[in-house]
Amino acid sequence: MTLEVLTWLIAIPLLGFITGMRTMTPMAVLCWFAWLKLLPVDDWALWSAKLPVVILFTLLAALEYAADKYGMTPRPTRPFVLIVRLFFGGLVGAILATSLDAPGVEGVILGVLGALVGAFTAYQLRHQLTHRIGCKTWHVTLTEDILAVACAIFCMGIVTG
Numbered sequence: 354m355t356l357e358v359l360t361w362l363i364a365i366p367l368l369g370f371i372t373g374m375r376t377m378t379p380m381a382v383l384c385w386f387a388w389l390k391l392l393p394v395d396d397w398a399l400w401s402a403k404l405p406v407v408i409l410f411t412l413l414a415a416l417e418y419a420a421d422k423y424g425m426t427p428r429p430t431r432p433f434v435l436i437v438r439l440f441f442g443g444l445v446g447a448i449l450a451t452s453l454d455a456p457g458v459e460g461v462i463l464g465v466l467g468a469l470v471g472a473f474t475a476y477q478l479r480h481q482l483t484h485r486i487g488c489k490t491w492h493v494t495l496t497e498d499i500l501a502v503a504c505a506i507f508c509m510g511i512v513t514g
Contacts, residue, residue, distance in 0.1 A: 360453065360512050361459075361463070363508070364449070364508040364511040364512050365449055365450070365463040365464055365467070365508075365512075366463045366464075367467065367504060367508050368383075368442075368446070368449070368464065368508045369442035369443075369464035369465065369466060369468040369471065370468065370474070371467075371501045371505050372441050372442040372445060372467065372468040372471060373472035373473070373474070374429075374497055374500075374501050375497065375498065375501040376417060376437060377410055377413040378498075378501040379441070379442075379445045380413075380414075380441055380445055381411045381413070381414040381505075382505040383445055383449070383505075383509065384401050384406050384407040385407055385411070386512075386513060387407075387452075388403070388404060391509075391513045394451075395452075398447075398452065418494075418498050421494045421497075428476060430472055430476050438468045438472050439465050439468050439469060442464040442466075442467055442471075443460075443461040443464045443465045443468070444461075445464050446459075446463050446464025446465070453512070475497065
């Protein structure tokens with residue numbers, strides 16, 4: 354019971370939050386867990402456990418990190434970018450919910466809400482750190498990358514027990 358509560362109260366919303374920071378990281382980590390058979394997926398989410406999908410999302414995450422270092426990513430709160438982040442937050446939530454034999458809609462809601470909060474919070478935090486405090490953007494983005502990967506792995510560890 355405790356693991357289930359942690360999953361619903363912490364893991365899925367936090368994975369959504371991370372999606373708001375780094376769109377592809379939670380999806381890449383989720384696909385790795387599914388491919389390694391640590392996360393049971395079936396039916397409509399079976400595609401996430403395929404090696405080409407794992408490679409694709411890992412490459413997309415790496416490209417997102419690189420583009421961010423060179424200032425080539427748009428602001429996460431822009432409408433189109435935000436919609437993409439919300440979509441992937443909901444997708445991660447839905448896959449996790451259905452892998453736990455729970456309604457996917459609940460996972461979608463938690464993932465989308467987490468992504469919404471994550472996008473605005475990460476943007477504001479980065480803005481404050483770089484403009485008010487004077488941190489270098491590269492240092493802030495590298496810290497975000499490390500935090501995103503570590504938190505995604507931690508959350509998937511909660512989900513998979």
